[in-house]
Amino acid sequence: MKEHIEKIKDNLKKFIEEKKVIENAKRYWWAILIGVLVLIYIIGFVFGGPSEEVGLKDTEINKEELETSITYITHPGGDETQYTVEFLMDHVIPSQTDAFIDSLTFTQNPLTDFKEIVRMMRFSKLSDKGRFGVEDYWQTPAEVLVTKEGDNEDWTNTFISAAISYDSSFKCYVVAFETLLTALCYTDNQYIWMDDDETMHSRTITSTDTEQAIKVKMQEMLDMYSKRYRVRAGEKLNVLFAYNNKDFVQFSNNQEFIEWAMALSD
Numbered sequence: 001m002k003e004h005i006e007k008i009k010d011n012l013k014k015f016i017e018e019k020k021v022i023e024n025a026k027r028y029w030w031a032i033l034i035g036v037l038v039l040i041y042i043i044g045f046v047f048g049g050p051s052e053e054v055g056l057k058d059t060e061i062n063k064e065e066l067e068t069s070i071t072y073i074t075h076p077g078g079d080e081t082q083y084t085v086e087f088l089m090d091h092v093i094p095s096q097t098d099a100f101i102d103s104l105t106f107t108q109n110p111l112t113d114f115k116e117i118v119r120m121m122r123f124s125k126l127s128d129k130g131r132f133g134v135e136d137y138w139q140t141p142a143e144v145l146v147t148k149e150g151d152n153e154d155w156t157n158t159f160i161s162a163a164i165s166y167d168s169s170f171k172c173y174v175v176a177f178e179t180l181l182t183a184l185c186y187t188d189n190q191y192i193w194m195d196d197d198e199t200m201h202s203r204t205i206t207s208t209d210t211e212q213a214i215k216v217k218m219q220e221m222l223d224m225y226s227k228r229y230r231v232r233a234g235e236k237l238n239v240l241f242a243y244n245n246k247d248f249v250q251f252s253n254n255q256e257f258i259e260w261a262m263a264l265s266d
């Protein structure tokens with residue numbers, strides 16, 4: 001009888017030990033599984049690159065959009081011309097203005113520094129007919145910095161290229177009204193909007209500004225362009241599209257443009 005009880009005890013011991021081994025093994029496999037998952041995550045992080053890259057790709061214009069074209073008149077009395085979006089974007093080339101920007105002395109105040117860029121561009125207005133003998137010729141920024149002459153699109157593309165070269169964190173766009181290209185930059189709570197005719201509007205956005213207050217500021221700047229360039233009294237200019245070397249946006253009305261411009265501050 002005693003022998004029998006000892007046998008049962010032994011079996012019970014064996015059973016408990018086996019169970020422990022199984023549990024330990026289970027714990028071990030969980031540890032391996034977690035280890036493998038951590039390893040996959042680390043490999044993905046190291047070789048997959050920073051996550052911002054995905055965001056950047058999302059904002060990049062897709063090929064389909066690049067193939068679209070836009071009808072535009074670059075100057076009053078000019079002919080309607082078809083431009084591909086790619087052609088427009090290809091005329092903003094910040095790298096061509098790097099040496100020019102490096103040669104200037106800046107104060108780090110964007111308004112003052114933009115005036116310095118304009119001053120040092122030493123740009124004189126000359127129609128494409130006068131300069132190149134053709135109705136419409138879009139110079140590259142490199143050409144403009146050599147010729148120091150041209151018309152509205154030449155100045156605007158070159159200025160925006162230079163502004164991006166000055167500080168690539170600035171959100172700078174060529175903004176197209178009917179027959180007039182202008183330069184708009186947003187940086188550090190400030191909108192600076194200018195054109196080749198020495199207009200320069202700027203508005204600072206404060207932390208207490210409501211959405212409505214920012215809308216009013218954008219509308220004020222829009223109205224100033226309408227007042228300056230309107231053909232008939234009371235006529236409002238419309239913003240048609242905006243672009244830089246990385247982005248192209250088209251607007252169906254000025255409200256759409258204002259909402260887009262407001263979002264630049266996000």
Ligand SMILES: [Ca+2]
Nearest residue numbers: 128137138151
């Ligand atoms: Ca031109």
